[in-house]
Structures are given as structure tokens and as C-alpha cells.
Amino acid sequence: CRIALVLLQSTSASTAAPSADDSSSSGTSSGSSSSSEKAASVCSQCELPGKHLFVLPFADTDHLPGYIARLEAALSEIASGFYLGLSKSVRAHRDYLNKTNHQLLFVRHNTKIGFLAEIRGDLQGAIKSYLQSYQHLSELRYTDTNLHELRIASAIINYKVCRVNFLLNLPRDAIAQFRRHIDLFRPRMGPKPLLFEHYAWLAVQYEKFGSLFEGAVMQGLPAVQTQHPGFYYQQAAQFAALRRTTALHLCAAATAGNNSLLDNWDCLEMYGQRPWRAGKHSLEPPDSEREDCGIEALQFYEMSQVQHSEVIIPLYSRAVAQFQRYKCPRIKQQLMIQMATEYHKATHHAKALAILQHVLIQYRVERWWTLVSASAKLTLQCSYYTADAAAYLAIALEIIGSRLMLP
Numbered sequence: 001c002r003i004a005l006v007l008l009q010s011t012s013a014s015t016a017a018p019s020a021d022d023s024s025s026s027g028t029s030s031g032s033s034s035s036s037e038k039a040a041s042v043c044s045q046c047e048l049p050g051k052h053l054f055v056l057p058f059a060d061t062d063h064l065p066g067y068i069a070r071l072e073a074a075l076s077e078i079a080s081g082f083y084l085g086l087s088k089s090v091r092a093h094r095d096y097l098n099k100t101n102h103q104l105l106f107v108r109h110n111t112k113i114g115f116l117a118e119i120r121g122d123l124q125g126a127i128k129s130y131l132q133s134y135q136h137l138s139e140l141r142y143t144d145t146n147l148h149e150l151r152i153a154s155a156i157i158n159y160k161v162c163r164v165n166f167l168l169n170l171p172r173d174a175i176a177q178f179r180r181h182i183d184l185f186r187p188r189m190g191p192k193p194l195l196f197e198h199y200a201w202l203a204v205q206y207e208k209f210g211s212l213f214e215g216a217v218m219q220g221l222p223a224v225q226t227q228h229p230g231f232y233y234q235q236a237a238q239f240a241a242l243r244r245t246t247a248l249h250l251c252a253a254a255t256a257g258n259n260s261l262l263d264n265w266d267c268l269e270m271y272g273q274r275p276w277r278a279g280k281h282s283l284e285p286p287d288s289e290r291e292d293c294g295i296e297a298l299q300f301y302e303m304s305q306v307q308h309s310e311v312i313i314p315l316y317s318r319a320v321a322q323f324q325r326y327k328c329p330r331i332k333q334q335l336m337i338q339m340a341t342e343y344h345k346a347t348h349h350a351k352a353l354a355i356l357q358h359v360l361i362q363y364r365v366e367r368w369w370t371l372v373s374a375s376a377k378l379t380l381q382c383s384y385y386t387a388d389a390a391a392y393l394a395i396a397l398e399i400i401g402s403r404l405m406l407p
Contacts, residue, residue, distance in 0.1 A: 002082040004052040004075060005042070010059050052078065080120045087116040099136075106136040111157060118164065127164045133157050138184055145286055147190045151201055152272030154185065159208055166216040174216075175227075178209050193250055193295050196302055199243035206236035207315060214322070223326070230322025234335065237315035241342075244308035247299075254299035261290075261297045309346035313339060333359050337375055344382055353382040353391060373404040 043053050054071050058064060094109040114129030134157045140150060158181040165174035182205065189198045210232030217223050261276040268278050276294040277286060316339035323332040336359050343352035356379045363372045376399050383391035398404060 002052070002078050003046075003048065004054065004078055005046060005048055006054045006056055006071065007042075009055055009057040083116045083120050087113050087120075090116070103136060103140060107133050107140075107153065107157075110136065111160075114160065118160070123164050123168055127161060127168070130157055130161045130164065134161060134181075142188055144191045147188055148194075148197065148274070149270070149272030151185055151188070151190075154181065155201070155205060155208075156271065158205075159212070162209060162212050166212055166221070169221070171213075171216065171221055174209075174212070178205075181205070191295065194298060196243045196247040196250060197298070199239045199246055203236045203239035203243060203311070203315075206232045206239065210236060210318070225326050225328055228322055228326050230319045230326065230328070230331075233315050233319035233322060234331075237312050237319060237335075237338070240308065240312045240315060244312070247302045247306075247308070251299035251303040254296050254303060256300050256304070258293040258297040259300065261294045262301060309342050313342050313346070316342065329362070333362055340375075340382075341378065344378060347385075349382045349385040353379065353386055353388065356382060357391065369403045370405075372398075373406055376404055377406060 039053055043050055056067055090109050090112045097105050110129045110133035114126045117125035117129060137154055161177050162174040189195055210229040214229040265275045274294055276290055316335055320332055320335050336355050340352040340355040356375055360372055360375060376395055379395045383395060399406060
């Protein structure tokens with residue numbers, strides 16, 4: 001590791017001691033021999049190079065910003081050199097590997113190199129290493145046993161690639177990488193009893209990319225009606241809803257008898273590993289009986305602990321905000337109806353009714369009677385559950401009128 005020592009001096013700038021190496025000092029340039037001797041003595045006792053000792057006379061408020069700027073630049077240079085050395089060490093170890101026996105290590109080492117380059121601010125080098133890592137990962141053999149771990153690893157690397165592309169002002173490359181990522185993993189659904197995990201993973205991918213896209217737009221990236229973050233939030237909400245539907249179908253019979261297999265789930269050493277076989281190689285054949293028990297534990301957790309509506313509603317809300325920003329009223333109204341449906345399922349009937357009444361006003365103005373008919377029953381139910389007599393009578397009278405046709 002690299003160590004630097006910063007001395008905070010309460011004396012004035014004219015009497016502040018320099019570092020052992022005046023050329024690197026962020027303090028004053030006083031030529032006092034006694035001060036230089038003291039600085040050299042401190043470096044000797046701490047076993048520090050002279051360039052790693054800095055003096056910051058904070059009493060000199062007039063020149064303090066300049067001292068801080070030079071200190072920041074010097075520390076940044078030290079840190080950059082340290083991370084460059086780490087990167088060279090990882091690269092040297094990688095060069096001794098071969099793809100036949102160490103394919104997994106190629107993924108790990110390239111990811112490390114990319115991360116270290118990103119810390120140093122070398123974004124071009126980072127994107128190159130991340131892409132190499134993702135390519136190695138995409139060439140791995142997938143099984144039901146290792147799919148979850150590889151899927152999580154790929155999500156992390158893909159996020160890094162997309163983020164760096166946005167930082168480099170390359171939105172098309174980011175979108176192309178995300179589409180490649182989804183095309184690669186969307187068909188790989190894994191074990192059928194855990195199909196809800198696949199849809200949960202897809203929902204997270206779209207949500208994270210939408211967040212990256214939205215952050216880039218806030219930094220000045222232009223977006224248009226046909227390509228903006230709202231589409232990704234919308235897809236995330238739809239996959240989250242599909243997750244709930246699948247979970248209700250697959251997890252209805254799950255019991256709590258195997259919950260102990262999920263102990264320490266949040267503190268595993270490796271991302272994506274199953275808690276009941278943590279530390280084991282993903283290509284090792286699993287214990288089938290223990291695997292079934294672990295799957296049942298995941299199913300029970302999904303049904304008892306996950307509040308699906310609390311996942312879906314914020315995604316619809318973010319999508320609505322984006323479609324409103326880019327002036328897409330029809331899609332915004334459709335998403336608001338879907339959000340109201342989610343509020344109704346979550347028994348937040350008052351919120352659902354408020355959204356429905358707002359949207360129905362727009363539908364009536366534009367004479368979309370078919371759409372009013374499609375939402376009338378839900379509005380009637382919400383007004384009933386909230387005991388809103390006025391709203392209930394209004395929609396009931398509209399339903400029995402000639403304009404609406406309920407199925």
C-alpha cells in the first residue's frame with residue numbers, strides 16, 4: 001500500500017515548514033534549514049519518501065485553496081500510481097492463464113483490470129477490459145446449477161459497460177450493449193420452479209439501465225420520444241408484474257420447513273451463489289434433495305417476504321414521469337391505469353380511485369368510450385371500497401348509460 005502524511009499547521013504561511021522534498025510540498029516554500037531537518041526526521045521515522053509528506057498551513061486562509069488543490073493533485077498521483085501497480089500485477093497473473101483451464105479467471109481478472117482503470121479515470125481502458133470480461137463470460141457453458149451466478153456476474157459487468165459508455169457520451173454503444181445483454185440471457189430461464197427469479201432479474205436489468213439513461217439525460221444527453229428512459233421503466237414494471245404472476249402459480253404450495261437453508265443469504269462471499277451450497281464450484285453436481293429443499297425455501301420467501309406491488313408501483317410512477325416529460329400522453333394514461341390497478345391490488349383503493357378519475361376525465365374529453373368502458377368496473381370497485389358515494393353513483397350512472405359497454 002501507499003501511505004502519505006499530511007501535517008496541519010496552525011502557524012502562518014511564512015513560518016510553515018516544507019516537506020522533505022520542497023518540489024512536492026503543498027505547504028510553503030520556506031528555506032529554513034531547521035524546518036527541512038524536522039521534515040526529513042519525520043520521513044525517516046515514518047519510513048516515508050520525501051514526496052509523501054505534505055504540510056497544510058490552515059491558518060493561512062488566503063492561500064489555503066491553492067494548498068488544498070496541490071495536495072489533492074499530489075494524492076491523486078500517488079493513488080493513481082498505486083492502482084496502476086495493482087493493475088499490472090493482475091495483468092501479469094492473467095497472462096499466465098489459458099482459456100482451457102482458467103476461463104472463469106479470465107472473467108475475474110479482466111473485471112478487476114477494468115475496475116482499477118475506472119478508478120484511475122482511464123475510461124477507455126476500463127471499457128475495453130469490461131467488454132473482454134463480458135465476452136469471456138458469454139462463452140462459458142451454462143447449466144441450471146451455475147446460471148444464477150453467471151447471470152448476476154453478467155449483470156454487474158453489463159452495468160459497468162453501460163455506465164462507462166454513458167460517461168464517454170456514447171449512448172448508442174450503451175443501448176447496443178444492453179440489448180446484447182438482454183438477448184443473451186432472456187432465453188436462459190433456468191429451472192422452471194424458479195422462473196420468477198428470471199423475471200425478477202429482467203426487471204432489475206431494465207430498471208438499472210433506465211436509471212443510468214435518466215442520469216445521463218440529466219447531465220445533458222438528448223433523448224427523444226422514441227428512445228428515452230420511460231420505455232425501460234415500463235418494461236421493468238411489466239417484468240415485475242410477470243414475476244408476481246409466475247410466483248403465484250409456482251409458489252402456492254411452498255412451506256416454511258426449509259427456511260434455515262437461506263441463513264446468511266445477504267453475506268455470501270461470492271455474488272450469485274446459493275446459500276445452501278456456498279463456496280462450492282458452480283460446475284459441481286449438486287445434492288438433488290438439498291437442491292429441492294433450497295428451491296422450496298426460495299419459493300416460500302418469494303411468497304411471504306416480497307411485496308410485489310411495492311416493487312411494481314414505483315416503476316410505473318417513474319415511467320409515467322418520463323412519458324409526461326417527453327409529451328407522450330396516450331402511453332402515460334395507459335400506464336396510469338396500470339398503476340391504478342396495482343394500487344387496487346395492494347388495497348390502496350383511494351389512490352387508485354384518484355388516478356382513475358384523473359385519467360377518465362381525459363378519456364371523456366377525447367371521447368374514448370371504449371377505454372372508459374374498460375376502466376369503469378375498476379373505478380366502481382374502488383369507489384365502493386373507499387365508501388365514496390358520489391364517485392360510486394357517478395360511475396354507476398355512466399355504466400348504465402348508452403355510451404359504455406361493459407363485457
